[in-house]
Amino acid sequence: MSRCVSAPDNRVVVFLHSGEYDRVHQGLSIAAAAVAAGRRAEVYLFWWALERFLMDRLDEPDFTGREDICDRFESRRMPTIRALLEHVRETGLGTLAGCTGSLGALGGEPKAGDSGIDLWLGWSAILQRTAGVTDRFYL
Structure with missing residues (x-):
């Protein structure tokens, strides 16, 4: 008897959640x-990370109280x-993807193209889209 085995989900x-520069940088890294x-990657933005994107704070490293790290980032030409x-x-x-619930808590309304966000989803849709993915990172 032959059984059909589906390929594992190869997405990351x-x-x-956090809008701190180091966490957002790590997630996008x-x-x-x-x-x-060659793998698909889906990045979901919530609360303060979403706020960072909506405010377009993507260029300047801001490590509060750690100017030495900011200088090191620039001198080593690390990507923003x-x-x-x-x-x-x-x-x-x-x-x-941006979370509609987080956007609502921040006082915004979902609009296509906000800060380059491809789609807006609530938790039900997020859970459906990410079901079966084993490589998940929470920052």
């Missing part, structure tokens, strides 16, 4: 590594959040 999913390896996001987008393998 990153859930970003994970997504950039995934797409560089925006540069990482552009890499993910250029491959065609990345999706940036």
